[in-house]
Amino acid sequence: MKMIQIPTDMLAAHGKAPEMPQTVLPRAVQVITAALPALGSDGGWGTVTLVHADRHRRRIRMLTDDGRPFLLDLREATRLADGDRLMLDQGGHVVVRAAPEAVIEAETTDRRDLARIAWHLGNRHVPVAVTTHIVTPRLRLARDLVARDLLGRLGAHLIESEAPFDPEPILGAASAVAWTGGRHDVREHGHEHEHGHGAEHGHEHGHDHARDAGLKATAVVDLVGGTGADTARAAWQIGNRHRPVQIVDGWRLRAHDEPLVRRIAAALGLRVTPAADGFDPEQGAYADHAQHH
Template identity: 40%
Template sequence: MLELTQRMGQVESAEIFDSLTLPYELRIRGRLRATTDNGTDVGLFLDRGPVLREGECLQAESGEIVQIRAADEPVVTAEIANGLAMARLSYHLGNRHVQLALGQTDDQTGWVRFPPDHVLEELAERLGATLKHHQAPFDPEPGAYAKAGEGHSHGHSHENSHGQSHSHAHGHAHSHSHSHSHDHSHDAENDHAH
């Protein structure tokens, strides 16, 4: 069994020993036993966190390089006009805190791809998207924080000085469809901090 322990990013195709095709749910795992596309048994022993992306390569302790492929799996692709319509669709689907893949069909049309979910599908149709249920690779956006190497943390702490009002703005556009007020009076609840 090849033990794949090192992330390589993209490498020259001449260096690639084999490929490993996995669905999204397995590409988010750091530990995994699998069989490559050419029948070699491999074990993944990777740091947790970053999702294995289409085309990313892993190296075995013995030097072999295996390239990751995103498997075809059941997805819904919502096509919609580029511009404001695409932005609105992406915003409302993303506000549901689900993984989304984004792309462009042509200059006039974009798409948002997600796992089948009747609530998301209904929302997308209400916003004017045309849905297609099919099998395709699902390689969702990693997110701005993941690109910066910060994992999945939103990086906002709620420290405040006593006596100042505490607004609940997060610095990332996530408004929630349910209403709730954030009147944080800091008298009795924070007395333990003194």
């Protein structure tokens, strides 16, 4: 049978467009953190600018800032930070940028108070970024009425602004952490918690864990050698893992001598030294605790 080829312009004239081959989207299959240098040629394929809530993903179709589509296709949900590179299977990469959003910045006149507030926020699993304004450390967190109330009760001076929000990563022991839709899911060594926004329900999770840590570890150590921002970061990290802490001053924290605390100190470049005095940890409960639970 003889095959007759019909010109495409005739098909178009009869309302039948020729079939076009489907375009295969480039897939972003690997994340290279901003801390690692780029290897080889640049290969930049553009940027994708996202707010914090959209930077914990596994698989989703995305558009670069100049409108080019690609597919984020990771093995597991990953927290994307500002400056991370999404490596494409067809070559090149897309750089992640943190979009400006509504935030609150908390500052104090005393670095000791700032570290104390950082510990309380960590103990409630509130995502925080430690920033520096000129020379004064600040705590940046997503803006909402509950967070504003909590920070006010803790004695912080608040500044509302629009700025990128890139929270501190969880340091220390291996864990899988997600923050989506106001829920925080923490899995550590098979011990699971599912918390709502800590500031929202006002619940102090750390009392039982802190007591257990105190029973298991008798020696205490000081974490020293960093800046006021480093001390605030360490306080938030220790609080996030439900460990008690004493804020000795704006550059020194005291905690139980345990591997988790030492790993946090090492990750932040802090020295660990034996504590010369006793241990008087920060109190986690408020007198009005029952009213907020």
